[in-house]
Amino acid sequence: MSTASKGLSEPINPAAVPRRRLYTGAAMPAVGLGTFGSDHVTPAQVAEAVKGAAAVGYRHFDCASVYGNEAEIGASLEAIQAGGVKREGLWVTSKLWNDKHNDVIASCRKSLADLRLDYLDLYLVHWPFPNFHPPGCDVTSRSASAKPYIHENYMKTWRKMEELVDMGLVRHIGTSNMTIPKLKLVLRDARIKPAVNEMELHPHFQQPDLFKFVVENGMQPIGYCPIGSPGRPERDRTPEDTAPTEDPVIVEIARRHAIHPAVVCIKWAVQRGQTPIPFSIHNYPANLAGVFGTPLTGEEMREIAAIDRNCRLIKGQVFLWKDGQSWEALWDTDGEITPP
Numbered sequence: 001m002s003t004a005s006k007g008l009s010e011p012i013n014p015a016a017v018p019r020r021r022l023y024t025g026a027a028m029p030a031v032g033l034g035t036f037g038s039d040h041v042t043p044a045q046v047a048e049a050v051k052g053a054a055a056v057g058y059r060h061f062d063c064a065s066v067y068g069n070e071a072e073i074g075a076s077l078e079a080i081q082a083g084g085v086k087r088e089g090l091w092v093t094s095k096l097w098n099d100k101h102n103d104v105i106a107s108c109r110k111s112l113a114d115l116r117l118d119y120l121d122l123y124l125v126h127w128p129f130p131n132f133h134p135p136g137c138d139v140t141s142r143s144a145s146a147k148p149y150i151h152e153n154y155m156k157t158w159r160k161m162e163e164l165v166d167m168g169l170v171r172h173i174g175t176s177n178m179t180i181p182k183l184k185l186v187l188r189d190a191r192i193k194p195a196v197n198e199m200e201l202h203p204h205f206q207q208p209d210l211f212k213f214v215v216e217n218g219m220q221p222i223g224y225c226p227i228g229s230p231g232r233p234e235r236d237r238t239p240e241d242t243a244p245t246e247d248p249v250i251v252e253i254a255r256r257h258a259i260h261p262a263v264v265c266i267k268w269a270v271q272r273g274q275t276p277i278p279f280s281i282h283n284y285p286a287n288l289a290g291v292f293g294t295p296l297t298g299e300e301m302r303e304i305a306a307i308d309r310n311c312r313l314i315k316g317q318v319f320l321w322k323d324g325q326s327w328e329a330l331w332d333t334d335g336e337i338t339p340p
């Protein structure tokens with residue numbers, strides 16, 4: 001039996017899963033499977049979940065080289081295709097890691113080789129900050145090579161991302177962990193505009209201004225940590241963090257619909273218009289099934305809109321480039337790009 005037994009009596013027809021239309025006309029499944037094992041779920045377990053998820057109807061997989069499991073996921077993707085799913089029926093994303101901003105083409109080729117694919121549907125610049133930090137390092141650790149956002153440098157990386165599209169290795173390119181001031185510059189200077197922005201989005205961190213900006217500028221918002229990342233590594237936790245799945249509003253809506261609070265978060269995300277990419281090795285059937293069934297009512301959507309706490313869970317402390325800085329510097333909270 002698969003690791004995921006909860007939440008689904010029969011597979012969902014992938015064609016019935018809602019899709020987001022990108023500016024190229026391509027259609028991206030409006031819910032995907034996250035694949036970051038948060039340092040405690042092994043590559044083999046994630047790869048097994050990818051196969052299990054495909055069997056119950058997932059077609060969208062959010063990968064990244066830094067998750068350290070693309071080779072194992074590649075074997076699953078190959079098996080899924082050997083089982084009859086066509087490559088065009090899959091949506092596979094990967095991401096350029098922070099220490100490879102000057103090595104875009106080779107990094108993409110490495111992800112393609114690991115994932116056993118000829119092309120990616122989407123390739124993202126994972127973070128807009130070049131740096132190197134060893135996997136699993138403490139939040140207080142700072143990298144000597146850490147750099148702030150310098151637009152000219154980001155655009156050098158972006159030119160290579162554009163080249164990947166020209167080369168046919170990648171169908172779409174996008175950004176992640178960006179802010180409005182940074183995106184404005186990229187949109188001004190890009191030859192091939194970002195098709196998506198991947199960003200933290202859950203009921204306690206709704207980012208309404210950035211969400212609106214992304215949509216109004218023709219990008220699709222992809223929402224990470226859609227459940228509030230209950231399994232995130234210890235280094236990504238602070239005492240101020242809250243859990244959307246424990247919010248009384250979410251708990252009450254879950255009770256009413258007889259579903260898990262996590263599934264309420266997924267329903268809300270899809271109905272609001274973002275593409276959630278929940279990670280799961282045990283509960284992924286329920287998350288996909290959540291897209292179907294009784295929708296949340298207008299009143300329930302309004303209740304959830306009202307519980308935003310502006311509670312960012314993934315603060316990115318290790319990417320700071322100067323001693324004494326607070327993580328807010330990464331997020332341009334005063335509306336301007338934080339100066340070097």
Ligand SMILES: NC(=O)c1ccc[n+]([C@@H]2O[C@H](COP(=O)([O-])OP(=O)(O)OC[C@H]3O[C@@H](n4cnc5c(N)ncnc54)[C@H](OP(=O)(O)O)[C@@H]3O)[C@@H](O)[C@H]2O)c1
Nearest residue numbers: 034035036224225226227228229231278279280281282283
């Ligand atoms: N672009 C970026 O910088 C960035 C940053 C962070 C994350 N991401 C992406 O976003 C994905 C999702 O974020 P995340 O993994 O941090 O957090 P998440 O999806 O919010 O939460 C995942 C956790 O929720 C549990 N869960 C999932 N569905 C559940 C359900 N129906 N009932 C109960 N528990 C449930 C999972 O446990 P089980 O496994 O036991 O089901 C897992 O521990 C990542 O895997 C990654 O692909 C991207």
